Amino acid sequence: MNIKTSLHPRKENGLEDYNEDEVLASAINGNLEAFGLLYERYVRRIYNYIYYRTGDVHDAEDLTARVFMRSLKHIRHYKNRGLPFSAWLYRIAHNLVANWHRDNSRRKEVALEEGYIPSQASEYPESALMRTEAQEDLLRIIRQLPADRQQLLILKFVDHLSNAEIGQVMRRTEGAIKSLYHRTLLAIRTDFSIEIDQSNGDEENENRSDEELC
Numbered sequence: 001m002n003i004k005t006s007l008h009p010r011k012e013n014g015l016e017d018y019n020e021d022e023v024l025a026s027a028i029n030g031n032l033e034a035f036g037l038l039y040e041r042y043v044r045r046i047y048n049y050i051y052y053r054t055g056d057v058h059d060a061e062d063l064t065a066r067v068f069m070r071s072l073k074h075i076r077h078y079k080n081r082g083l084p085f086s087a088w089l090y091r092i093a094h095n096l097v098a099n100w101h102r103d104n105s106r107r108k109e110v111a112l113e114e115g116y117i118p119s120q121a122s123e124y125p126e127s128a129l130m131r132t133e134a135q136e137d138l139l140r141i142i143r144q145l146p147a148d149r150q151q152l153l154i155l156k157f158v159d160h161l162s163n164a165e166i167g168q169v170m171r172r173t174e175g176a177i178k179s180l181y182h183r184t185l186l187a188i189r190t191d192f193s194i195e196i197d198q199s200n201g202d203e204e205n206e207n208r209s210d211e212e213l214c
Contacts, residue, residue, distance in 0.1 A: 045159050090169040145188075
C-alpha cells in the first residue's frame, strides 16, 4: 500500500503533514512506511529527551534507536486510549533511561566541551550545548534533581510540551504537574542562589588572599 495515496495530507505552516491517527492505524497494521513517518516526526524530540537525561551523545543515539526498535516490535499491540502516540514513546524512553542510570550507577553530566559537534548536528540543533559558567552551574543542579523533576523540566523546556501533555506522559493530573513544577522551580532557585553565593564567597576570599600577598 502506498501511504502517500492512501492517507490524506494536510498543510500546516506551509509544510505537508499527515493525520496522525491515520498514520498510526496504518503502522499498527504493519505498514513500515507509516511507521517511518512517525519516526521522522518524533525522533528528534525523543533524542533530545534522552540526551538531556544522560548527557552522553553516543548513549543518547543508541537509546533513541532502541526506543524506536522496541516501539516497532510492539506497535501491533498498541491501544489508542485517547493519549498522544508520543506519550507512549516517552514512556519507553523513560524506562530505558532508568535502566541506563542503574547500569551506570551514577549520573553523567553534560561535558561542556568547546568544539563539540553532534554526529547529526543538522538534525538535532537542540543539542548545541550551553557554555556560560552560570548555565553550566544551573545544568549541574538540574541533574541532581530527582528523576521525575528532571523529566518534567526536559519535557517542558526542551520539548515544549504543555502541562496537560506532560501529565499524559507522566501519568499525572495537570494540577499535579503544575504543583510539581512550582516546587521544582523553588528548589532550583534556592540551590542556584546558594551555589552563586558560595562561588562569590570563594572569589572574595581569593581576592582577599591576593591583596594580602601584595
